[in-house]
Amino acid sequence: MAQVWFEKRERGSRWALRAVRAVALRAGRRTARVLLWPITAYFFLALREGRIGLRRYYQALDGQRPTLGRLFGHYLTFARTVLDRVYLLASHRDAPRYEIRGFEAVASYLDCGQGVLLLGAHLGSFEAARAAAFLRPGLKIQIIMNTKVSRQLNEILMALNPEARESVVPLGGPASLLRVREFLAHGGLVGLMGDRVVAGETTYSADFLGATASFPLGPLRLAAALRAPVFFFTALYHAPVDGACRYELLFEPLCGPAPDVRARGEWMRQLGERYAQTLERFCRLAPDNWFNFYDFWQAPGADASCRRATRDPGDGDGPGSERPVDGSHATEDLGGRGKS
């Protein structure tokens, strides 16, 4: 029964996404933004899990139960950033403007031919962050992605821009990571997300908005193995002032290139801690840019069967998503590997 329902829902949202894309490109941003209200209202009412997850987030953020208006505004921000992805990818005349902060430090590495790793989060707009590649001529960016998650949304959006599609490196194959390493060695930018735990992944714990949360260890290990300097990056969406909204592209140094393997544990511990702290700071700066619509503090694996049952298998992004866990997590001590 559940399977049938999921399939129906996947078809339904695929159709809706295609319709939104078509309307967005033909009617322009102003009209499309008006249409976002009823669409957002539908998802807001239909997806109870997302509201519960967000409530938990706001309570961690300022200790208060958020009003329905605030929660709805949050959904609307998410919808607006998805809409803007359409314009950014299509290089449409309505593509929003962005401001850049902190790129100088990244540039000083690039000047020496050293590539830089950008550790992002489901915070703000992923697509606006991709605009980092336009910051200097010849600069290229690759995004390491778990392509199984939010597959459908990405397929529909990426169809707009073959170049953006090519810049995505699917997580998995050993050869793909060697390719990323070569790309960094040639002075490229590599982006990956460091906040969301996927099924079966090893995690580490860090203090985040006043409580302990689990983060995936893989991105830290990868950063260590790639031996590149690591920056936090995000593109925060800011609500319109005088009718024009904007994105703020932010780069913050986290750690220099990883030391040799003996000092690796301490390096990863620092990176994990700084990542969580930086993420927290930006959450406070732009609270409605947080796009993990599930209880971020719930221990991975806890209540997994129930969460699996309510998960939308077609798309792991947005208010309908649950943290994709399967309960087989291990929390690893950053100091040693202990694989025996």
Add this chain to the structure above:
Amino acid sequence: MVNSRQTDFEREIAQLLVSSLNLGLDACAIDPEAPLFREGLGLDSIDMLEIALAISQHYGIQLRSDDPENGVIFASLRALAATISARRA
């Protein structure tokens, strides 16, 4: 299990794996025929990247992303050692 004893060179590579990955196990304990990844030693693609870097540092052999033999090279300790000694020659 006729072939499950490590040769001297395989022992050397096994030690390189243990030290470069900080594995916390005895290099002698790695079965040269067992798969290195997933079900065998339980290594993943990030570990493979570390191994590729360690090999290039120690033996001057560049393992490249477009190498069609990547699947074979990392199949087991034995396959890895064989590739290194063949390419080093």
